[in-house]
Amino acid sequence: MKKILVVGATGSIGQHVVAEALKQGYQVRALVRNPNKARFDDRVEIFIGDLTRAETLKGITDGVDGIIFTQGNYADPEHVDYQGVRTIINLLNGRRTKLVLMSTIYSILAVNDQRFDNGCAWKRRTERLVRASKQPYTIVRPSWFDCNKADEQRLFITQGRTDYTLSANDGGVSRRQLAETLVQALTIPEAEHKTIELFAEKGEYTTDFYGLFATAIADIPKANFDGINDSDSRPVISEPQYVIQDLQKISEHN
Template structure:
């Protein structure tokens, strides 16, 4: 029996592949460019694209369980709809889908709304799936480490409500556990949703304080100028994506990303260890600069 991982060369997908291999699973990785694939021995690599129906049919043949990850791209929803239809056509009855926390509430944020649409499709199609709903990935802050270390500010407008940011290693391991739970079940399991959160709910000021501790010098949180945030993002991403990120940050400010009661305890029990904390990330980056 084979587990197919989409988005396998990305941060989360790569973690999923690694964790599945550690657990002895038969893994197939769907990649657009095989030259970029660097997987453990034994992983089957198939070339394809989520908008290429023929390549999906080939990749999905003989697959028992699917991990569906769609990157934040303009046609994300279309990719997911096609993939799920082809999965059903191929007789795949076990699915783990990577959505996002509060997808049903942050509906003015384009990529949240898209993921919620996919969740609803899964439900209405009667597909047997675990829907993983991660909070903001703390690993994303690797991309702003130079701003933090050079200018002494934490620039993400995360607000004062708090984000329960999660490490992608925890996301990948929970995904692997769920994939194998479904794979090894004698019957398809009912639909389930799991919030993926970190151990701490941190405000912008909290995060700046962790950086201050890690670097041994003051790091400040300048506040929530989301218009300036969007303009800065436009320097290295398409304007639609920069706008999407602005809408997300504004919901951080008004709502935060707050765990539900029992989320942290549930994940800790699943993993059999504590969740990775943001302070670990800050300390790791500080040690490398």
């Protein structure tokens, strides 16, 4: 794997991902909506486009071996998170490309909290698109950014956990370690076809990502395109009709 695309590159996680990818020797293409925010190393290829406007994304996947999605927009998650990922997957036209999606620990909850519900519903739908694509993938659901204490740097994984308080008390992980995990997931075999929740606990800084991902179980194909231990809190049959159709089309055409 030589060249990767970072979606959401100017965000608080995306910037760390770009830096980590360069550190690991990747050629990096960064999707940027506002070029004035693109303050990257000169080695980074800037691609100006808008996830809500499919016509601006033509050519964005040309020549890339992997894609890391870090975008998040709770004001318009349907168009930025969901439809943006759908457009990019369709542009691959079935070409084998590793997908790494940053989601949220709350995507599997059926909550009635306006702070989370709409955005988390679209994150869940976006996850299903990635699994339906039949591309190699890793889906990472991070806990609260930078809410871990200074001595909490040992990463650990859960899968399908639902006992959340919907607050920072659920645990934290640093942006830097999250970015490193996303980049490592591109090539580590133990990360393949896995959906994980990522936290940090008291302990030394994690460097063994092979061992970390090995603690997780791989997803198995499901009719609802959910992760291995996901509860059926958002039944596919209850989803918007166009979302159901998207899943069918992507699954059939890949």
